[in-house]
Amino acid sequence: xxxxxxxxxxxxxxxxxxxxxxxxxxxxxxxxxxxxxxxxxxxxxxxxxxxxxxxxxxxxxxxxxxxxxxxxxxxxxxxxxxxxxxxxxxxxxxxxxxxxxxxxxxxxxxxxxxxxxxxxxxxxxxxxxxxxxxxxxxxxxxxxxxxxxxxxxxxxxxxxxxxxxxxxxxxxxxxxxxxxxxxxxxxxxxxxxxxxxxxxxxxxxxxxxxxxxxxxxxxxxxxxxxxxxxxxxxxxxxxxxxxxxxxxxxxxxxxxxxxxxxxxxxxxxxxxxxxxxxxxxxxxxxxxxxxxxxxxxxxxxxxxxxxxxxxxxxxxxxxxxxxxxxxxxxxxxxxxxxxxxxxxxxxxxxxxxxxxxxxxxxxxxxxxxxxxxxxxxxxxxxxxxxxxxxxxxx
Ligand code: SR1
Ligand code: MG
Numbered sequence: 001x002x003x004x005x006x007x008x009x010x011x012x013x014x015x016x017x018x019x020x021x022x023x024x025x026x027x028x029x030x031x032x033x034x035x036x037x038x039x040x041x042x043x044x045x046x047x048x049x050x051x052x053x054x055x056x057x058x059x060x061x062x063x064x065x066x067x068x069x070x071x072x073x074x075x076x077x078x079x080x081x082x083x084x085x086x087x088x089x090x091x092x093x094x095x096x097x098x099x100x101x102x103x104x105x106x107x108x109x110x111x112x113x114x115x116x117x118x119x120x121x122x123x124x125x126x127x128x129x130x131x132x133x134x135x136x137x138x139x140x141x142x143x144x145x146x147x148x149x150x151x152x153x154x155x156x157x158x159x160x161x162x163x164x165x166x167x168x169x170x171x172x173x174x175x176x177x178x179x180x181x182x183x184x185x186x187x188x189x190x191x192x193x194x195x196x197x198x199x200x201x202x203x204x205x206x207x208x209x210x211x212x213x214x215x216x217x218x219x220x221x222x223x224x225x226x227x228x229x230x231x232x233x234x235x236x237x238x239x240x241x242x243x244x245x246x247x248x249x250x251x252x253x254x255x256x257x258x259x260x261x262x263x264x265x266x267x268x269x270x271x272x273x274x275x276x277x278x279x280x281x282x283x284x285x286x287x288x289x290x291x292x293x294x295x296x297x298x299x300x301x302x303x304x305x306x307x308x309x310x311x312x313x314x315x316x317x318x319x320x321x322x323x324x325x326x327x328x329x330x331x332x333x334x335x336x337x338x339x340x341x342x343x344x345x346x347x348x349x350x351x352x353x354x355x356x357x358x359x360x361x362x363x364x365x366x367x368x369x370x371x372x373x374x375x376x377x378x379x380x381x382x383x384x385x386x387x388x389x390x391x392x393x394x
Pocket of ligand 2: 041
C-alpha cells in the first residue's frame, strides 16, 4: 500500500479514486468511479465504486476549515483521527450499528469505511415520509452499549482515565460549546432566524432563568466525564432502512455527560413530532422506545458486566438513570433551540414550505426547548415527557 506518509492535500474526485486504488480493497487494475457526495458541514465525502463489480467504499477526508462557513473558519485535521478511532471503539461494542472502518491515515485526515448507500440518512428519510420501525430500539441499544462500556463502570477507572486523555477533542467541543450553549442565548452574529421569530428570540435573550439553566447544562458539558460520547448524534448522523441502523460521523466524540447523546436523539426525533402530524404518534413512540430500550440494556450491562464491584447497587443504578434522563431533557432543549435559531439548522423545520406554518413549527420548537431546559427536574418519567410533548403540539 503506497498511501502512507503523504503530505496533506484535499482530495479531488480523481485523486480520491487514485488513493482508494492503493488501499488493497479493490482488485488491482479495477476501474474506479469517484463522486463527492458530502452534504455535511465540515468534510469531503467520496463514494468510490468499482465499475465492473459494483463494490464500493466511502472515503471521508477532513478539510482544514469548516466547510459550512469557508476558509475563514480554520480547523485542524485532528478530528479525522478522533472520528476513525471512535468508529473503531463504538464498532467493537455495536458491530451491527456502526460502519466498518477499512483504513485510516492521520496525515491525510482520511478514513475509508463501509459504503451505506443502500440506507438513507434518517432525517432525509423522515422528511420523505419514512418512519424506520426498528430505529429507536437500535438507538436505545447503541446508547446503552456505548455509554456503559466507555464509563467507569463498564471500562474500569484506570482504562477510562486513559481514554479521557485520548478524546479531549478541544476544537470540536468548542464548536458545540459556542453553538449549543452560548450563542443562541445572546445576540451573537452566528445566529440565524426569520425576522418573524425576532420577538421570540429576544425573549430567550432576556430570560435570566433560562440562561441560568443553560449555563448549568453548559457546565455539565464542560466538566463531566461520564462516558465517551458520539458528540453529534442528530438524525443526520444516522443511516437507516427498514431493518438496519448505522450511526456515523463521531468526529465530535469526547468524554462528557451521558445525557448529551440521549438528549440529541430526543431533540431530533421531537422535530418530527412537531412537523409530522401524520406520523406524530410513531415519533412519540420512537422517543419512548429509545429510552425504554436504553434503560433495559443499560440495566442488564450494569448488573452483569460492572467493573465497579464495590460500589454498584440498585440505588446507584436508579440514581444514574434518573440523572441521565434529566440531563437528556435539558440537552434536548438546548439542541432544539440552537437548531431553530442558531448557526446550523435542521431540514425538518427549514423545509416546511408554507411560511406561516414554518414559523409556527419553529415557535413550537423554541417553546418546547425552553420548557425542557427550565422544567427538566419536574419531568420525572418518559411518560411525563411524552405527555408534555403531546400537549405542546396539540
Ligand atoms: C460548524 S459545524 C456546525 C454543526 O455541524 C455539525 O454537524 C455539528 O452539529 C455542529 O454543531
Ligand atoms: Mg457530522
